[in-house]
Amino acid sequence: MSANRITVKLDRVRKSFGDFTAVKDLSLTIRAGRVFGLLGPNGAGKTTTIRMMVNITAPDSGSVEVFGRRIDSELQNRIGYLPEERGLYRRMKVVDQLRFFAELKNVRGKVFTSRIDEWLARVKLSEWKNKRSMELSKGMQQKIQFVTAVLHDPELLILDEPFSGLDPINAELLKEIVIDLKRKGKTIIFSTHQMEVAEKICDDICLINRAEKVFEGSLRELKSSFGRNSIAVRCEGGDGVLDDPALVSKVVRHADEAQALLAEGASAQTLLRRLIDSGATIEKFEMVEPSLNDIFITKVTEHQ
């Protein structure tokens, strides 16, 4: 699939509820076949933005285009959406439930029955096919909800906090499925505030804060723009050096090592020399890329 094709395009989209502006003149371009991370703190406007993409709410102004067309109810059939606010019919059998959700996407027929079995096998829930969903554990329900979003083979998959509450094994399982879907050329939008997850699977990201866009671009680009000004240090002694504001703007101490963000104008070499001079025993001194988490915090703080 051509990397230049655009799946979703938002143009100066604005949405407010009463006096509260949830999304403020947001423009976005999401390319086909990419994993796009929509990141931001709680209440930034992520969910509202997504709802406009799937035609649940209409923007007050601006335009939302999906697959090159203004979004409408027919395009909904080509989108898979797993909202953060999600549930299942408690008393309905898993298989009936999946069939119902797929029927709402205009999918039915023989092929589709076998597809349900395939997906249940893939999320390792085949033996739960004829159970009512109230009998399933929360994690199992979450996997079923995931299946409802992908069952109709959508070209665009939108996942809002898909892994929250899942144990690492199941989270990994779903992550692999997402990566596999990307390989098959599907476009995936990810909304999360779990930066570690986003860091691992996103190609492009958009940071939004307080209804406004803070950054949009490829993850790689964002990271390199920040440069390697973060240093992982493990040493004994030399405590005072890391707390010198002329050298280090911020230090985060973990169990046995510290993450130091260099102050402006300071170089890694100076820091290393100062540590040696102070008589510290250095076990580790490594220049690292800033984590998305750090970038996120920096950007959001700057923006405020």
Place this chain on the structure above:
Amino acid sequence: MRKFLAVVKREYLQRVRAKMFIVSTVLLPAVMSLFGIVPALILNIEAGGPLRIAVIDQTGKMYAPLEAAFLTEESDEAEQQASPEPGTENPTRRGRSRMGSRSFQLTEVKVDGRSIEEVKAELERKLRAKQLDGYVTLPADFMTTARAEFFSNNPGDMLSHTILVSSLSRALREQRLVEANVSQETRRDLFKRVNLAVVKLGATGEERDSGESFVLVFGVGFIMYLAILMYGQVILGAVIEEKETRIAEILFSSVKPFTLMMGKLVGVSLVALTQLCIWATAFAAFALYGVNLLLSRGVPARIPNVPFSQYVYFLLFFLLGYFLYATIYALVGSMVTTAQEGGQLAMPIILILVVSFYLFLPVSRSPDSSFSFWVSILPFTAPVAMLVRIVTQTPPFWQIALSLLIGFGTVLLIMWFASRVYRVGMLMYGKRASIPEAWRWVRQA
């Protein structure tokens, strides 16, 4: 359309398959027939033999008419209804006892020169020995004073007492008329009941019985009320279901709120109709059995004679009424977040329906007045009011059509309104909408 059908199918199957539905569907006719049959059986139990009553007739002429009065007592009511033609004597002189009452066995006790106290004392003895159940004394001046005395072992037997009083009264009346030289024919004619046949001339001059139609309108109204009472809450629950289970957002990424709401309304309504149809079949079978039973007992009963077109109207206005009130429940459901809240909000709605029943009288009295016209056009009173007009003085077809059009239009409008409230309400979690808020949401969505 396919999505709509998918919603309908889900709502319908989920509910019809539920154990509660199956149980309640089967149970109601069973309970109804139980209530219908058991009391009849109990009342028919004749505890003990006939009531043995002795009569001391000091007037010397009352015993014969009294006996005659007792014998006609039982068949009296049936006779008055069954034979409007005068002079048809009921052939069963001894007759079956009326439901629940005992038959009587009268004996005359002659004084034969003994003192009245002596006779009484003897009867008292028989009473105690259970050879007698009671005795009546008619004093010599009974013809003028109409005072008699009844001595009984069991003064609590109200039913027998009542029959005794009415028999005595009729015997006295009869005897007084005889003494006034009134001929037998005249006497019979005097007590002939008026037989008022209510006949209505339709537009084409056909005759029909509007009394029976009234009963049917009441029946339709009652079933409507019942259906709304039972299923309004179900619709409310169905609308709230996705809010409580948090499925709403997933659904709205696939289906328009209006389609979803209509699907729910229709799905639940089909469940209601399924249940009503099963009940109606059971009831019809029961009623047919009852009609046959009455016919075999000589009581005239028949299927109401109502033109077919009226049955069509009954059905249409039943559906209209049902949907009008059901949609209100859907609207309430779209505004609240839990079923309990909804139940409270929905109560006033039922009141509108109850009030519309009171329109029965004014509308049936003057079905052509402008008042009647307006209440039969206004959506929430139309179902009952228009049916009353149809059975009394069928209004022009355009009025019926207009009433239906406005009614079903209102249903769609409310559903549209509800779906907008629902969509916005869903986006603001856990918040119950006030009416002005709901109105703002509708414009906002």
